[in-house]
Structures are given as structure tokens and as C-alpha cells.
Amino acid sequence: MTVETRVDDQPRVLYAPPELLADRSTTYCPGCGHGVVHRLVAEVLGELGLGPRTIAVAPVGCSVFAYDFLELDFVEAPHGRAPAVATGIRRVMPDAFVLTYQGDGDLAAIGTGEIVHAAARGEAITAVFVNNGIYGMTGGQMAPTTLVGQRTTSCPNGRDPAFAGAPIPMTEMLAVLPGVAYAARGSVVDASSIGRTKQYLKKACQVQLDRAGFAIVEVLSNCPIGWGMTPVESIEHLRDAVAPVYPPGVIVDRTAPARGG
Amino acid sequence: MTAVAERPADAPFARRTRVLRKGNEAIAEAAIRAGCDAYFGYPITPQAELLEWMARRMPQEGRAFVQAESELGAINMGLGAAACGKRVLVSSSSPGMSLMAEAMSYMAGSEVPIVVVNVMRGGPGLGSIGPGQGDYWQATRGHGHGDYRLPVLAPSSIGEAMDLVAASFEIAERYRTPVILLADGILGQAMEPVEETYRTPPRLAADWALTGADGRPPRVVKSLHLKPEALEQHNRHLRAKEAAIRDAEVRWAGERLDDADLAIVAYGTAARVARTAIARARESGMRVGLFRPITLWPFPDAELRHLATQVRGFLVLEMSAGQMLDDVRLALEGARPIAFHGRTGGMVPMPGEVVAALHRLENRTGGPAR
Amino acid sequence: MERSVIFSGFGGQGLLFAGQVLAQAAMAEDREVLWIPSYGPEMRGGTAYCTVIVSEEPVGSPIVERPDVAVVLNPPSHAKFAHTVVPNGVVVTNASLVDSRVEREDVSEIALPLSELASAAGDPRLVSVVALGVVAARTGIVLAGSVHRALVDIVGRKRPQVLDMDVAAFDAGIRAAGGRPIAEILRDEARALDATLRETVPVGREP
Numbered sequence: 001m002t003v004e005t006r007v008d009d010q011p012r013v014l015y016a017p018p019e020l021l022a023d024r025s026t027t028y029c030p031g032c033g034h035g036v037v038h039r040l041v042a043e044v045l046g047e048l049g050l051g052p053r054t055i056a057v058a059p060v061g062c063s064v065f066a067y068d069f070l071e072l073d074f075v076e077a078p079h080g081r082a083p084a085v086a087t088g089i090r091r092v093m094p095d096a097f098v099l100t101y102q103g104d105g106d107l108a109a110i111g112t113g114e115i116v117h118a119a120a121r122g123e124a125i126t127a128v129f130v131n132n133g134i135y136g137m138t139g140g141q142m143a144p145t146t147l148v149g150q151r152t153t154s155c156p157n158g159r160d161p162a163f164a165g166a167p168i169p170m171t172e173m174l175a176v177l178p179g180v181a182y183a184a185r186g187s188v189v190d191a192s193s194i195g196r197t198k199q200y201l202k203k204a205c206q207v208q209l210d211r212a213g214f215a216i217v218e219v220l221s222n223c224p225i226g227w228g229m230t231p232v233e234s235i236e237h238l239r240d241a242v243a244p245v246y247p248p249g250v251i252v253d254r255t256a257p258a259r260g261g
Numbered sequence: 262m263t264a265v266a267e268r269p270a271d272a273p274f275a276r277r278t279r280v281l282r283k284g285n286e287a288i289a290e291a292a293i294r295a296g297c298d299a300y301f302g303y304p305i306t307p308q309a310e311l312l313e314w315m316a317r318r319m320p321q322e323g324r325a326f327v328q329a330e331s332e333l334g335a336i337n338m339g340l341g342a343a344a345c346g347k348r349v350l351v352s353s354s355s356p357g358m359s360l361m362a363e364a365m366s367y368m369a370g371s372e373v374p375i376v377v378v379n380v381m382r383g384g385p386g387l388g389s390i391g392p393g394q395g396d397y398w399q400a401t402r403g404h405g406h407g408d409y410r411l412p413v414l415a416p417s418s419i420g421e422a423m424d425l426v427a428a429s430f431e432i433a434e435r436y437r438t439p440v441i442l443l444a445d446g447i448l449g450q451a452m453e454p455v456e457e458t459y460r461t462p463p464r465l466a467a468d469w470a471l472t473g474a475d476g477r478p479p480r481v482v483k484s485l486h487l488k489p490e491a492l493e494q495h496n497r498h499l500r501a502k503e504a505a506i507r508d509a510e511v512r513w514a515g516e517r518l519d520d521a522d523l524a525i526v527a528y529g530t531a532a533r534v535a536r537t538a539i540a541r542a543r544e545s546g547m548r549v550g551l552f553r554p555i556t557l558w559p560f561p562d563a564e565l566r567h568l569a570t571q572v573r574g575f576l577v578l579e580m581s582a583g584q585m586l587d588d589v590r591l592a593l594e595g596a597r598p599i600a601f602h603g604r605t606g607g608m609v610p611m612p613g614e615v616v617a618a619l620h621r622l623e624n625r626t627g628g629p630a631r
Numbered sequence: 632m633e634r635s636v637i638f639s640g641f642g643g644q645g646l647l648f649a650g651q652v653l654a655q656a657a658m659a660e661d662r663e664v665l666w667i668p669s670y671g672p673e674m675r676g677g678t679a680y681c682t683v684i685v686s687e688e689p690v691g692s693p694i695v696e697r698p699d700v701a702v703v704l705n706p707p708s709h710a711k712f713a714h715t716v717v718p719n720g721v722v723v724t725n726a727s728l729v730d731s732r733v734e735r736e737d738v739s740e741i742a743l744p745l746s747e748l749a750s751a752a753g754d755p756r757l758v759s760v761v762a763l764g765v766v767a768a769r770t771g772i773v774l775a776g777s778v779h780r781a782l783v784d785i786v787g788r789k790r791p792q793v794l795d796m797d798v799a800a801f802d803a804g805i806r807a808a809g810g811r812p813i814a815e816i817l818r819d820e821a822r823a824l825d826a827t828l829r830e831t832v833p834v835g836r837e838p
Contacts, residue, residue, distance in 0.1 A: 052475030055345065058483070067481045073471040075344040076371065076483035078363050081337035084329065088341025088349075089471070091325035092299050096345075096473055114337070117330035281655050281666070307670055390670065418689070447693045452651065452666040454658040530693060537691030609694045 018042035020051045020071045027065055029136075031231025033188040033221030034062060037130050038069050040194070040219075041101070044201045045072070048209075055089050056099040057082040059106040062136045066101045080111020083118035086125045097208065098124070104131040104145040108170040115174065122179030122213040126204045129171065129216055132223040133242060140226035144168045147245055152226070167245060171218040175252035181213030183251040187220035189239045193248065200250070212255045220246055279454035284419045284444065287455055288352075288378055289314035291423035294459030295430050298347035299325035301338040305354045306390040307446040308380035312352065332357035336364040336377070343368070343375040344482045346470025348430055352378035354446075355396050356387060358404070365439055366405030369499070370484025372469070374433035376426070378442045380449035383607030391607015392446030392530060397584035400441045401558040409499050412506055413441045413557040415528040417514075419453040425555070427460040432510055434465050436502055443557060445580065447530040447609065503559075512555035513564055517543070521550030523622060524568060526589050527578040528554050531610065535578050538615035549619060557585065562592035569596040574626040576618055578610060579603045598626055632687065634772045635695040638759060639680035639712050640704025640725070649702070649759035650681035652785055653766065656777035657685040665690040678708045685772055700770050702762045703729060704745065713740070723765045725758060741765055743807050752800035760797050764804020775805060776820040779813055 003015040017023065020042035028034045045051050056072045058064050060079035067074035077085040082100040090098050107115050107129050118125060134152055135141040141154035145167050149158040159167075175183040182204055186197025197219055204215035220242055222234035229237060282290070289311045292300070300319055302312040312328065319326035325342065329335035332353050339351040353361060358379045368375055381396045383389035400413045412432050416422035425442055433440040471480055486492035517539060518524065525535040532553045539549045552568055552575075554561050569575075574597055577586045583601050590599060602618040604610045636653060638646040650666050657664040668681040682698065684690050697717045703709040704725040713722045718737040727746035743765065749757040760782070767775040779801065786797045802813045810816065 053473045055471045055473060057341070064485060067479075067483065071474065071479050073474050073479050074481045074483070075341060075471055076367070076481070076485060077340070078337060078367050081333060081340075081364065084334040084337035085341035085344075087327060087334075088299065088301065088338035088343070089345055090341075091327060091338070092342040092347045093345050093472070113330055114334055117334060121327075277661060279658055281651065281658055281664075446670070447667065450668055450670045451693055452654060453690070454664060533690070534692040534694075536689075540691065609692075611694065611696050612692050613696065 018046045020046050022069050022071055024069060027068070028062065029223075029225045031222065031224040031234060032062070033132060033219070033223075034130060036188045036194060037128065037219050037221060038066065040198045040201055041099070041128060042070055044198060044205055045097075045099075048202070048205055050097045050205065053095060054097040054099055055093060056101065057086045057089070059100070059102040061103040061106050063101055063103055063130060072099075080106050080109070081114050082106065082111065083114040083123070083125065083127065087118050087121070087123050090123050090125055097126075097205070099126050099128065101128045102130070103136075104129070104133065104143045104170070105135045108144040108168050115170075116177070119174045119177050119214045119216070120179050122181070124208045124211050125214055126208045127214070127216040128201070129218040130221050131170075131218050131246065132221040132226070133167075134223050134226040136223045136226045140223070145170070145246075147241060151228075169246065171216060171251055174216060178254075179214050180216065180252060181254045182207045182215040183217075185218040185220065185246060185248045185251060187238060187243060187248050188222065189220070189235060189243065196248070207255055210255070218246070220248065277456065279456055281452050282419060282455050283310055283452045284422060284448040284450065285310035285380065286314045287419045287423050288426055288442070288444070289318065291426040291459060292350045292376070293318055293322060293324075294461060295427040296348050296461045296464070297324065297350045297430075299339070299342040299349045301327050301329050301335040301342070301349070301351050303329050303332050303335050303353065303357060305332075305357045307382055307392070307449045308352050308354045308378070311378065311380070311449070332360035333364070336361040339375050339377070340364050340368055340373060343373045344371075344471050346467035346472070348434075349375045350378065351375065352380065354380045355382045355384050355393065358396060358399065362399075362405040364405075365411070366403070366407045366409070367484050368439045369403065369405070369409040369411060370407065370495075371482045372437040373439065373482060374437050375439045376429040376433055376442060377439060378444065381443065381445040383605065389607035390446065392580060392609060393605065393607055394445060394529060394531060394580040395582075395584070395605065396443070397557060397579070397581060398587075400443050401560070401588070404441065408496060410503055410558050411439050411441055412436075412510060412559070413443050414512070415443045415555060415557050416448060417529055417532045417553060419448060419451065420455045422448060423455060423459070427462055431462040432506070434462070436506055437469070438502065438506075443529070445530050446607070507559040510556060511559050511561045511564070513561035514553045514555060516551040516553070518550035518552065518568065518571075521548050521571070522573050523547065523549045523576065523619060523626070524552050524572045525549060525576045525578050525615070525619070526552045526554070526565065526585070528557060528585065529580075531578045531580050534610050534612055534615060538612040538619065541612055542616050542619050547619060547623060554585070557588075560588045560592065562588065565589065565592040566594070566596065569593055572597065574598040574600065574622045576600045576602060576615070576622050578615060580609060581605060598622070600625065633684060633690070634686070634700070634770075635682060635684045635698040636700040636702065636766060636770075636772065637680055637682045637695070637698040637712055638702045638704075638762070639678055639708030640702075640759070642679040643756065644679075644704050645756055645759035646679055646704070647681050648785075649763045650683045652760075652763060652778060652781045653683045653773065655781035655785060656773045657683070659777050659781060660773055662687060662773075663690050665693055667693050678705070678711055680708065680712070700766060700772070702759070702766065704758055704762065705729065706731070721770055723762050725762070741769060741808060745804070748803045748807055749800055752803050753796040754793075754800075757797060757800035760800040761804035761807070764801040764806075764810075765808040767801075768805040768808040768810030774820060775810065775813065775816045779817060
């Protein structure tokens, strides 16, 4: 859908789908944040002119279908292995732009080894990490990022840190590695945070183009169905309960001092 | 003394130019000469020298080398590079191969060509670092989950391993499938003289490979087909491909079969033991030959069945508790008696044990032929 | 005919290297050969060993039950391997470290102070090269000249600065075993070869 208005009789486009976003109905649940993140990725890659150079890696989880919505070359990685797959691409395709898109079960649970070592090697990869605190595709089980007390189908009485440990601040963990040039956390809470998230993503892409190191942007997202909430309630929860545990902002930026000498 | 030391190292006898090379290193160099663009691995005995050779040589050639964080990392790096249409080698040994099972299945499903070397050791579990053939079932039954099979090539000497590296890349790319080169600790660790003749298979047009969707529709390399009808259709396609491989790629070698009335069926290092045992058995008047499968999948079943019209019995010799034995039974369909001798855990059968097993088989099949 | 030699001792005594030199010498005579190490944790202590099988035919079984020649450089390997040689086999024993001897009538045991000879040549770690000289002088598995050339080739490529020492150690082994100096052996081999060359061209064993 394109929205136009007229100023001085000249058409002015207020809203148009990014070229890299497929003209296709979404298969994500109503209110799911993946659609917003997909759009941001498509906008940023489009604005940087990277679509024709991009080889993207899809994860296992809800966002495995990223390849249906983004008009990019895609390879589907086994669960958690996207950073290793991306490393293989990176090492043989010097001119490609390499993007991974992973959820929190994929990146912060089964794929911890791969993400840590890709980051440690400083692979010139841009990782998009969508954190909605739950395993959506398999029916709403506890993820490593699930909040303390949050009920899921595999912690029906709420996450108890005595049994399940505390939520993992994955991006902060990665940020301590010298190979990580840039790490930031955005969210899909509202228009301004979505705008900031887009700026983080753009910076994370530029970091790869500059071969400055590994770049990751975590995006706090919602899962209304998995959380048992309406879309509006889920956004409120994201703002009031999730964001305080995972504070948005730039977590590390090693590009500035490197450039300044 | 210096004058002596400076004598040229020319060998007055040698008519052939050969070099002495360790199996792991020979496989690695053969892969490089076959045009391998990228290698990914993780240290594990008894294949570590393959990784080390690549660590030194691949950067010299301006090609990709990564020592991965695990075999999971290595095989998935392989998946990524191979999905871009590059010629990729990954190697490991038995326990590491188990970690690779998931990605092997993904690559079979998404039709990604890659060559994976397994320098087998004793199992199960952490097992031993001695040579073994206990991964036959794993390799020939597809290696990972799901309904598919992969070509498996088994060299019996270091020179043959070098030839089969190039052949493995060729088969992998022709059929868009992972190929397993199945060696063992002996072949990895031993040194033999080899001729430095290498082959670089021609590159096929990879109209499926990921290069960036520049001026063409996006490509997706994937194994997910959520609709059962679509997945069944995809599986039919894989079956058809496997049928084509069965038709065209079966390899085996026979030795001293012309007058044989007993045959040993063995591959890899076990086939070498069989060769020594056969020489000894023939000294005592037994007429024994060797049937050596080189492709373990597709198994040379028609060829073995044909041999059953000539010989009276078969001895299957393996460095396992009896795995290829299954395929021999399937091929022979009860046509002839089948005996088995195997050693496990990293033990290698001794020729004397094999000769004794031949005598038992001979008695079972009606005594010495006249 | 297939002949096998096992080199055994401590890790660090150059066993794998000596086996490799022998293997290359056999290869240079256009013969088939297989070199196989023990590749386990035992490499880091206790006994380490490698086996070299030399044959006119492609080598079959990579594991030999009973070697033709056992080079034993320390007491544990003497206990483990010396008695395993074939009837009329040869045991080369490092008398510098090994006191016991093989109690078999059908074994020819050559016990020499190999470590001391190596030290005299310049480095006690050359003990395997001294042993190689003994093997070359006393077993006839390959020509001494072939072993010499392989030694010169391998050491010359990898560590040319110690080549003289290696050749001295090899020569010490040959002479301790009753052989003539390597320089004389090489000269005679070359003469014999020239004579053969004049008779039949090309020379060499069939592979």
C-alpha cells in the first residue's frame, strides 16, 4: 500500500513499501514484531544499496520465513548455526554483504557457541537479533531471555531463577569481546524507538562495509500470542516490563576510537 | 664428510617420481590441487594433520581456512561457503562426525555440494584414537536425520585417497550432494609413496548458488518445505537423484578373483589386511580373491551378486562388529554362505586371524575345492 | 618379499624421523613402502614406535605381528618388542640404556652404545640415526647409500645446519656395526650401479 498526498499539486509519497520487502501477505501472527524488523532491514539495506550484494542467513524459529519476505539471496541455517554459516559465506565472498537474522532461542540458547566465536573472530557480519523472550514457533516455551516470573508453556508457574537461572543479557556479553565493533539494542515499542533501531541497524551495516569488525543489533520485540496478550497489551508489556531488564541504547561502539587513533 | 653430505639426493634406482606423504596431508593437498576454495575443521585425532596442512597451505594459495569453534561450527561454515557455489572441504573423525550430522542432513535436503572427510577411529562414544570402520552405517545411511543417502567413497591406500578427493568433488557438484570420503586412522596416519598427479575437476555452472540477487530474482538454499505434499515432491526429486547416482557412480575393485572359489569382501584398511591374508591363504592352496567396494554407497550390489555365481562363499572383513555385512547380505540375498570377521575398538585384524576365518568358511562350504 | 622394521623407544629419540628416512630410501629404490606411527598418548612418554614395511608388491596389512628388525632404544621397548622379531630376525639394542638381552637362539641381537655414539657425533638425540646406520649396515633391507641419500635429502631440506652431524651419526652407526665408512660404501655402490647401467638400461626393480 502506498499513501500519497499532494503539496502544491505535486504528489509526495508519505509511505511506500521498501523495494526489498516482498509484496506478500505476512504469515506472522497478528501484532508480531517481526514484520516491523523485516521492514527496517529492508529499508536500511535498500537505502545503502546493498540488496544486490546481500547474502542473508535465516535461522530456525518463526523468522525462518524471513526469506519469504525479504527479496534477498538466503540460506537457511540449522538451529543456532547462522553465525557459522555466515562465517563460511564471509570467507569466500569478499564483496558480499552478509546478514544474519536470529531469534533469541536461536542465538541465545542453542547457538551461543556460534555467535560468541563469530563475534570473537570479529567476522565482518551484521547480526540482527530479535529478542521476544520466548520460543514462538514451537508454542511459547521458556527462552534464555524470558523474564523472571514470566509464565510460558514450559515454566507454567513463571520463570524461577532458582531452577532456570536468570535471563541472559546476550548483547552485553558479546559486547565485551574485542572483535565486536558495534553492539546496540533497540525495540519496536513505538515510532521513536523504531526510528532509533533503524539508525542502529544502519550503523551496524556501515560497520561491516568499513570492515571494522562484528556488529550486532538486538531488537526487543513482542509475541502477543506467546505472551497471552493482545497486541496492544504486549507492546505495553514490552515497554514497562521488558525494556527495564534489557535497556535499549548503544552498548559498545569501538569504531569511534579506532578511527580517532 | 661434507663432500659426502653434498652428494645430490637423486635416487639411482627410481624411475618414478614419487613423494612420501602422510595420508591426512595427501588428502589435504589433493583437495587444494582439486581447486578447494575453503576448508573448515576442528582438531581431532587421528585427522589433525589434515587441519594443520590446510592451516599452512590454504593461506599460501589465497583461499579460505578457518579453525572452527567446534565441528558444528566447521560443518556449518562449510554449508555457508558451499551454498555460495564454492568448492569446500571439511574433515573430522568419528566423534566430530556425529556433531556434523544435523548439517549433513540440511545440506542433503537443500542440495549443497560439499566433501566431508571422516578419518574414522574406534567407537562408540569417545572410543579410542585407534583406526576403526565403525561409522559405516552412519555414513552409508545418510549420516543425519531424514530420508536420504549420500555417496560414500572409501580409499584403501593414500594414493587412492588422493584420486578419490577429486572424484568426490566431481560427484558432489554433478549431483548437488554432500559426499563423504571415508578413511580411517591408518590411512590418515601412515605415509606411503605417492605420485604427485593431481586432477582439478572442471567447474559446473551453479545456477542455484548464492551470489547476491543482482539483476536476477533472489535464490534461497533451504531444506524446509512445510507442506507435506511439497516435501514429498522434494523427496521424490532426491530419490531420482539417488537412482542416477546408483546407475553411474558405483566403483569397486577386484583382486585375484579370476580363479577364486572364496572371496573376501573388505574396504579401506581392512582390504589391505585381506590382501596379505589372501597371499598367505593361496600359499596353502586356497583360491581366494578380494572384492573391494570403493563406493560404499552406492554399494556395488549387482557386481557382488554376480560374483556369487562363481564363488562358493564370502568372508566379510571389517574393523567393526559387522556393518558392511548388512549390505553384503542384502546384495547376496542368501545366494551363498557369508562368514564375518571383525575387530573393533581401534584394533586391526591380523592376517593370521583372517586366514583362520577363511579355513572355517572353506569347511562350511564343503571343504577345499578340487 | 616383505620386510619390516620397528623403531621403538622414548618420544624425543627421533624414532619417527628414522623410520621416515628408511621409508624414503626404500621409495627411492622404486619399492613399495608404508610407514606407520604409534599416534596415541603413548607418544608423550613410555614407548613410542613406528613401523616401516618395505616390499616389492603394494603393501597389504599395515600392522605387522612380527617384525624382521626391531630397533629398541630404551628398556620398555626392549621388553615390548625385542622378543617379537621373526626367527632369524635382528634386534638392534641401545646398550647405553638397555641392560637386558633377548633370550632367543634364533635372534641376532646387535647391542651397541647407541646413545654414546650419538653424543660423540654431536647430539644424543641422534640415537635413532646411529641405529639407522646399524640397520643399513647389517640388514640389507635397503642399500646404505639409499638411506644416506634420503637422510641428506630430508635433513638438507628441513635443517641443513645440522646435516653434517646427522651424517656423522649415521656413519658412526654403520662403522660400529662393522661396516665400512659411508664414503667408501657410496663410491662402491656408484661403481656397481655404473656397471649395471652399462649392461641394462634402465635399471631398477619393477614396482
